[in-house]
Amino acid sequence: MEKTKKIINGQDNVVEEMLDGILAAHPQHLRQVEGSARSIIAVDGPRPGKVGLVIGGGSGHEPTFLGFVGRGLADGAAIGNVFASPPPDPILECAKAVSGGAGVLFMYGNYAGDVMNFDMAAEMAAMDDIDVRTVLTTDDIASAPRDERDKRRGVAGNFFVFKAAGAACDKILSFDECERVGRKANDHTYTMGVALSPCSLPQTLKPSFEIAPGEMEVGMGIHGEPGIAVGPLEPADAISDMILDRIFEEMAPARGDKVAVLVNSLGATSLMELYIMNRRVKQRLDERGISIHATWVGNYCTSLEMAGASITLMHLDGELQEMLDHPCDCAMFRVV
């Protein structure tokens, strides 16, 4: 099979070379922890008395995770190999570097490898007298039934959940409160997506899975985990409707409720397509009398060069709205 085309120098150093490039672009926001190159922390943000927020996971989802490190959002990100969890050490080094004595919150997507490595890092942090608590993101509504929410994966909705928790931490709320806001944000966040064509890992340069010509896979995960249905590619409005109907069914919004919207590309899908989807999102929300507090459209949680898109809605109340509006200044995202 023909190898997929990528602009890389070699298969072994993609993560290191990407990090070098990111640090070169964002020296005012990001720096490496000394002696731990895969631990990226905010230049400005961590401070005494503030709960530290450490996020992380595999590479290949940029700007998730390290693009959301900065004042007002996450304090640090531990970076793994492509689609693979980081080991505990870089996670622990992040925790130590951002600990302000008020506890450290670990937040990341619910995947077996990540859970094991972050849990070990939490145990090691406890030996250094750093109190760690964990909030897993589980926003992908296609990844398990509603009554098994704790088995669901974390995908693009990470962005809203990290944003809300990061704001709580930045406001110097208590450890209990920061954790509560994180869990609540996750409970109020719903994502579903479709994939149109596969990605390939730099190590293999082969498509990681197959989607037949003219077809799409509904609910596929961000590492190519199988979705809930395969079918013919539909027009943008039909795709958006199908996703929104599933989200509405779970969220059960009432007239007059508020949401935040994220229309996210899995990597290869263009802004043109995302905005066509967002047009439909707006129509559907208007029809139901749901007001849109804020909309983000673009690459927020990608899967290398996978084609496809996801829609996330966060069901807002006063508190979550305040957390989303709270200023943040990160390498790849800001709210002023």
Add this chain to the structure above:
Amino acid sequence: MANYDGASLVKMFKAIATAIAAQKEHLCELDGKIGDADHGIAMALGFGAVSDALSELDMDGVAPTAVFNMAAKSFLNAVGASSGPLYATAFMRAGATAKGKISLAEGDFVAAFQAMAKGIEDRGKAVVGEKTMVDAWRPAAEAMAAAHAGGADLAASFAATVAAARKGAEATIDMVAAKGRSARLGERSRGHMDPGAASAVFVIEAMERGLDLSG
């Protein structure tokens, strides 16, 4: 009845590293059927790092706990992903059972082996039947405990242990994966041996060889 000091455990870990390095391609091929084809790479990277780290140890009077702990740490930092935490936890738990001992009597080694299997189960939250390395480790640990309780020496116990591990790994062929990345394949995972169970057999066989117990 033999005793096993730190130096003999170093020898055991080096035997594991040699065995896994020899099986790297085979393990990658197995993983390619139901995973992302990198299990052999991760295992070879991990045990290679263990072997390198233990070579740096001052062997004079080194405690078994120190050997297990160094093995855990070096494996983990080299790998991450899923196999890193699983094997690191196994070795840390084994180290904890050996704490304060200058060498391990046969019963101590049996206890350390039990702790390894338990550590892998606890860390992976997996049980027998889910098509993971637990399907090799759990029956292996039970076979060793039963043989030891029945009065067998460690050499005889290990023969039963290895046989049970092999049988457990074979049984994964007919299973549908319920844990880990291959779980996403559902029915499509049936018909292939779990690469984690396959590598567990190589690890356990190499332990027997490294401790000079194979008949």
